[in-house]
Amino acid sequence: MLSISRLFPILAIVVSFLAYYDPSPLIGWKSSIIPLLALVMFCMGLTLRVTDFKRVWNNPQPIALAIIIQFTVMPLTAVLLSKAFNLSDDFTIGMLIIGACAGGTASNVMTFLARGDVALSVSMTLTSTLWGVVATPWIISITAGEMVQVDSFSILFSIIKMVLIPIAAGVLITHYQPAFTNKVNKYLADIASGIILLIIAIIVALNADEIATVGYAVFAAVALHNIIGLVSGYVAGKLTKQTEVTCRTLAIEVGMQNSGLGVALALKYFGPMAALPGAIFSIFHNISGSVIAGLWRFQTDMKIRAVETQRKGQVKAFDPSKDL
Template sequence: MYQKILQKFTSLFPLWAVLLSAVAYVYPEYFAPHQGLIVPFLSLIMLGMGITLSVDSFLAVLKRPSAVILGTLMQYTVMPLAAWIVCLVLKLPPDLAAGVILLGCCPGGTASNVISYLAKADVALSIVLTSVSTLLAFLATPFLTWVLIGQTVEVDVMGMLVSVVKVVIVPVVLGLAINYFFEKKINAVKDVFPAISAAAIVIIIAVIIGTNSANLGKSGPLVLLAVILHNGLGLAGGYGVSKALGFSETEARTIAIEVGMQNSGLSVALAIKHFTAAAALPGAIFSIWHNLSGAFLAGHWSKKSISVPDESKVPSKKGIHSKKLG
């Protein structure tokens, strides 16, 4: 009985996200002071994901590098180009255009791992893609920013890597260890973790909205439209190209989420340091919107089953069931 209740709660988490976001916007004073909860809550979610994964999940990713290569290439082509096109079409002022393009040149964010988990995508692939794009950011982000804006930016790649290790890698590895050594004991409570993750991400979104409520009021429809278009092009491009190239539904979902969800916190920090406060606004709005759009997408995909061959009936065909590139 409790499993059905948990599943129902998790499936409705986009609704909870919207409701609590509305409350946070109207009463930001109740949420803004709790920014310190974001990192611990993300770590808690990653721990839960690690518990539901296995070492075999990551070994399977290494056996299909084409998905990693495609996801990484799209991260640093689709999003920068989409940002540039959106700026041209909407004729954004220079400061706002710089912020949107800088956002498009950033690596994937850790929130994508959470959304992949809730969307029943490939969490191991998502984590690998986030890590790889972060590793490449110290070269890709400054270079692409220079090409599209004409100004270079300095990226604290070591700080980013330390953050990814603390927030993503360590909790996931700990979860993997718990699953490996205590698998039988925790099987009965594994259904709790998606619900915990849903509740945590809803609270994180509310805190972000509460913190940026003033910016939301000042942003105007143009910045919001630019952010929505940019995020939408990333999600649609990631999914469409992956499916067109013959990747599985699970891989396509994962790549779409990874490509469409940027490290908006990095873009805000770089914009303030190298451009203007106005240039940081697109990243701040994006940090809210991509969580909300990701929540809705995860809610939609979590209700759609992914058909795969029954391995128990085909013992000679072990491993991951996905189409390879080429």
């Protein structure tokens, strides 16, 4: 049976094109992005338990791996791509800033859709943000030649407001009202997918003018930056013998930077042209993340069907963290 979550990669591309060619209906929706994102996080929280987070913190290796790749591979990739595409100074600075940023909250959403480890993803994002308080300005100062100030309190408060509180609310409801979550669980992926499609459309609409002014070289550099991040996270997971679920989570966490922070820093310290790579990254990583999340989800759903068919009549249910 077709559903929004299964058609998500195609729908993400379709809504992006529609929003680009006719952005006017969505321009006034900018203030809705944060509440919509919080609602998605709440849906994710309904699928989690306290034990999920205990499990993650008892095995910190994937988190450490994500931090290392986040603040080494991504900045270095930004430098190399900027040189390879001979980008202007402003665009190069924009690329470097994105490369120096921590993981973004969008990674948590895509991990949920990809049937990754949401508790691990949230923990990675929070930890990389804390590290980014020091690492982001330091990396920018080395690569771009200018020290910038990062409003760490504001970033952490945003994560608490947009991510931790909604997820905690969902976890608490699951803990105290399991019957309710069991009833709504089968609808959560489609609800979250629909909301994310709306968020993607709003982001594209808000940046439609900027997209039209950026050359192909910047698009290519930004796209490759994101793709290399996704691949490096996944490969690093495989090389360190992580589970498939953890590899997916690593890929998405590393590949999806906090582009909102990157745009804000670029605008404040370098100017609007330097902010364009971040704006493009924000759009592209949502589309690429949607596509890869949708494909991984479809792949997992097929495995679930196959395994549950084989286990028909048995009590044990399919566990993606063990059976993938």
